[in-house]
Amino acid sequence: METIRKPLSMSTTAGARPSRIAERLLADRHSLPLSIALHLAPGALIVAVYLLVAEPLVKSLGYPPFLGWAVAMLLALVPFELGLLLWLGRRRNGGFSLRGVVHYLDEPIPRRKLVALVIPLIFWFLAVSSLLTPMDNFIYRSLFRWVPFEGAGGGVTDVLAGYPHSVMLTALAVCIPLTGLSFPVVEELYFRGFLMARLSRLGRWAPVVSTVLFSLYHLWTPWVFLSRVIFFLPGPWFAWRKQDLRVSIGMHAGTTFVLQTFGTVALLLNLVP
Template identity: 90%
Template sequence: MEPTRKPMSSTTAGARPSRIVERLLADRHSLPLSIALHLAPGVLIVAVYLLISEPLVKSIGYPPFLGWAVAMLLALVPFELGLLLWLGRRRNGRFSMRGVVHYLDKPLPRRKLVALVIPLILWFLVVSSVLTPMDNFFYESLFRWVPFEGAGGGVTDVLSGYPHAVMVTALAVCIPLTGLSLPVIEELYFRGFLMARLSERGRWAPVVSTVLFSLYHLWAPWVFLSRVVFFLPGPWFAWRKKDLRVSIGMHAGTTFLLQTFGTLALLLNLVP
């Protein structure tokens, strides 16, 4: 007689999940846990920048601006994407984000998605530009002590003083990183994984998510308030429509456009 087999659990090969995995994959995260998961990658990015990437890029004659892209590549990717894949492996027995990242069912038709994302990108671009003087005010008033080289200035200010070819290369290298792939990973992590587990906050979940996401940017605290304002609609509509592509489209779409056109403008000498 064939022995009775126990059904497979949601973790690898039916193994009992660890308490850490259970807490991370729970339908809801406590607020302290959510705060820790939001801020931890920001702390790691700053540490990698100060200890590794800033000295590295300066030693090869490139601006510290590029060091942030390198720091995110070395810290953001392993922490955020690595955590999601690890949890997917523990839950599904393979590297899958099913059950880990939510809002992936694509309920919005493509036409409605595009019609929603384009105004969100315009909102992001216009409002962030309008609020730049406020960012500068906060930097000059409260954050001049921040030790990051080039802090508080625009991209052209950070790059000034370097050869034209170096400036173009630094911006071009950032297009596939800070312009596209890293924002997508951030949306998977912060919206699909963390915001989806703020369900007990109800309609405040997108607000809490946006506030904590803005705090996560420890390398630019003077932009906190404006980032909450220009970023909130993306998470809110992603939560409202249950479609992660909304916030991905706004976030990655905006950063990709800014990086690409900024690089082209510099390449064509359209900016000083």
């Protein structure tokens, strides 16, 4: 397994306190309480930005609240997760490099084998998440009807219902490069490359704990927690086992890109009501 390099000595130009924070975050291992906090904090921030800024904004513009989550992630997920990684990279390396911050970047798996591994993982994600949707709906109806997010518990077509076709199409198309591609890549860099790599004391349980905490991070869809652990676990597990972050990036971003793109195309061709 990978031996995580110890951080280089870091500049103190920004003051002693930021340096101590960076050293703690760049340590070979994180304590479980620290890891839990780093997993859940961006989720809480995303929900707060959605409720206070993104949802009112998109509704005032005549777009469905579904688009508000993309806006909230753009305003909260990217600055918190990617911003933190870049800041730590600068503290460690003197520039905006992720070396020593994000692990599993050495690409040990040959490209053909990587593709042969990622494609079945995408099919697993799509098939299992679809099969478990009735369970998600049951959990929502039983426990989470009180969640204050408009359109919670419904599918994308339910969330978009009642809006003009052009508005629905624009909302979905805008999300392709965001929730369909960019945000999943950032999440994998942060949750797997940065946080999971620092759960090494847990051994083979590291990808399991990483997946559980990642599922809890999705505070906006708590009813999907159990199914997300099931359909998502193989990606982190193989990334940890193979020491190659491209596995989980390929599964995660590959699946969301396929879903977002096919959903948009289906709406464009009037294949969905």
